[in-house]
Amino acid sequence: MSTALVTGGSGYFGQLLCKQLLEQGTHVRVLDLNFPGVSHPNLEFIKGSILDRNAVKQAVSGANKVFHNAAQNPLAKNVDLFWSVNKDGTQIIADESAAAGVDKLIYTSSTAVFGVTKSNPVTEDTEPNPGEDYGRAKLAGEIICKQAMKRHGLDVAIVRPRTILGHGRLGTVHILFDWIERGLDIPVFAGGNNRFQFIHADDLAWACIAASNATGSATYNIGAAEFGTMRELLQAVIDHAGTGSRIKSIPMGPTAIAANLASALGLSPLGPYHLLAYGRPMYFDISKAERELGFRPSYSNTRMIIDSYDWYRANKGSLSKIVASHHKSPVKQQILALIPYLLRAIPG
Numbered sequence: 001m002s003t004a005l006v007t008g009g010s011g012y013f014g015q016l017l018c019k020q021l022l023e024q025g026t027h028v029r030v031l032d033l034n035f036p037g038v039s040h041p042n043l044e045f046i047k048g049s050i051l052d053r054n055a056v057k058q059a060v061s062g063a064n065k066v067f068h069n070a071a072q073n074p075l076a077k078n079v080d081l082f083w084s085v086n087k088d089g090t091q092i093i094a095d096e097s098a099a100a101g102v103d104k105l106i107y108t109s110s111t112a113v114f115g116v117t118k119s120n121p122v123t124e125d126t127e128p129n130p131g132e133d134y135g136r137a138k139l140a141g142e143i144i145c146k147q148a149m150k151r152h153g154l155d156v157a158i159v160r161p162r163t164i165l166g167h168g169r170l171g172t173v174h175i176l177f178d179w180i181e182r183g184l185d186i187p188v189f190a191g192g193n194n195r196f197q198f199i200h201a202d203d204l205a206w207a208c209i210a211a212s213n214a215t216g217s218a219t220y221n222i223g224a225a226e227f228g229t230m231r232e233l234l235q236a237v238i239d240h241a242g243t244g245s246r247i248k249s250i251p252m253g254p255t256a257i258a259a260n261l262a263s264a265l266g267l268s269p270l271g272p273y274h275l276l277a278y279g280r281p282m283y284f285d286i287s288k289a290e291r292e293l294g295f296r297p298s299y300s301n302t303r304m305i306i307d308s309y310d311w312y313r314a315n316k317g318s319l320s321k322i323v324a325s326h327h328k329s330p331v332k333q334q335i336l337a338l339i340p341y342l343l344r345a346i347p348g
Contacts (some may be wrong), residue, residue: 001042003027004212005063005102007093009035009051009072013164015206016045017067027316031059040253051090053096060100063090063213068093069108071138077131085147086155092143098152105145106212109160111282113139114192120195121285124219142219149217157211159204162223163285164199167305167311170291175333176234177312183243184340189252189279192231197223197283200299220293221284226300230278236302237309248343252279 002022008014015037018028029044030036036045048055050070060066070089072081089260090107097105113128113136128135163171179186189309200224207222224326227233231247238245289295299307 001025002064003029003062004065004067005029005031005059006067006069007031007059010036011069012169013201014067014069015203016035016166016201020202020205021146029063031055034257046232050085050093056092056096057100059100060096060102063102065096065104065106066093066102067106067108067208067212067264071141072134073224082133082137085134086225087144089217090141090171094120094144094148094156097147098154100150103155105148105154105156106208107141107156107158108208109142110135110138111159111160111162111230111284112141114282114338116280117171117282120281121283122221123285124288133243146217146261150311155215155219156217157208157214158219159208159211159218160221160284161207162197162199162282164201165198165299165308167307168265169201169308170312175311175336178333179315179340180238180241180243180245181316182337185246185248185346186234186238187248187339187343188231188234188252189250191249192247192279193229194236194279194281195228195283196233196240196281196301197227197231198233198301198304198319199223200297200304203225203295203297203299207289207293207295210295216291217291218288218291220289220295221286222295223286223297224299224301224304225286225297226302227283228301233301233305237305240306241309248286248346250343250346252255263306284331 004026006014006018006028006322009018011030018030018036019038021028026132027042027044030047031050033047033049036043040338046055046059048059050056073084093206094105094220112125113130114122115131115135130139141159145156145158146203176186186314204222207220234247242255248317256325
């Protein structure tokens with residue numbers, strides 16, 4: 001039986017990835033600071049940080065594949081942690097994976113490495129140009145992986161996902177679902193006509209596993225095949241909910257300035273990455289993954305957000321008990337809670 005190490009395996013996406021690996025008969029070893037929310041005879045847990053080289057040595061020993069997901073996400077808004085965890089931690093993972101002779105390292109990168117793109121669709125050949133520290137640190141992780149390919153002959157797959165949705169996905173999505181459930185108005189920038197692509201966590205896990213089975217280092221952009229504009233997506237879930245929420249358009253420039261100020265003062269949970277992403281078009285060309293991995297996304301944008309909303313409605317009573325990763329936990333709305341009430345002054 002092969003052994004796969006999953007760093008960050010107790011986080012939202014890491015846990016779903018572990019589940020798929022276990023279903024395929026893989027022995028899964030998790031390296032995380034928190035115990036996984038699942039149990040299985042073939043699941044092994046090592047408590048530790050990716051910044052602890054001794055813990056990483058122990059974790060990679062005997063592993064055939066390493067799925068590196070552990071990272072500080074944008075909600076942390078801690079620049080030092082972005083660089084220490086996302087860059088330095090990745091350096092330790094790459095070093096020790098190469099030293100242990102693992103067959104494949106799969107690095108889960110981020111859309112944030114592209115910042116604000118000049119054109120779409122974004123391909124694997126599009127030059128990364130991150131616009132804030134989270135994206136810069138994730139790009140640094142990619143560079144470390146590519147250096148390990150050249151220096152040590154490590155076989156690496158870099159997987160860049162679009163914004164992740166799925167059952168149990170909370171974080172900033174929790175705010176959207178809360179407002180829709182209460183029938184509050186939802187803001188979009190400049191009409192919400194920006195085409196925006198998501199990826200379902202189950203489809204992403206499938207792609208990561210497929211990439212782990214491919215021979216030869218490569219980079220893959222992963223997203224849904226069916227998607228439309230941000231307004232269309234929000235209207236779909238509003239119609240499904242039937243609570244009377246309306247979409248209100250607000251100007252991007254002044255709002256971004258105010259939002260960045262609120263974030264800097266600690267009054268908003270949003271970070272610079274969220275403010276860069278929400279109002280602009282962004283979608284991947286996934287043809288390389290389709291061609292080389294046989295990637296066929298099961299979820300459209302509309303289906304995944306409606307399914308995610310339904311999960312939220314069915315499980316909201318227990319959300320306060322969730323104390324794990326940012327993406328698995330509700331977010332404190334802080335000053336954002338005022339926005340739906342301010343939107344009432346806008347016709348629409």
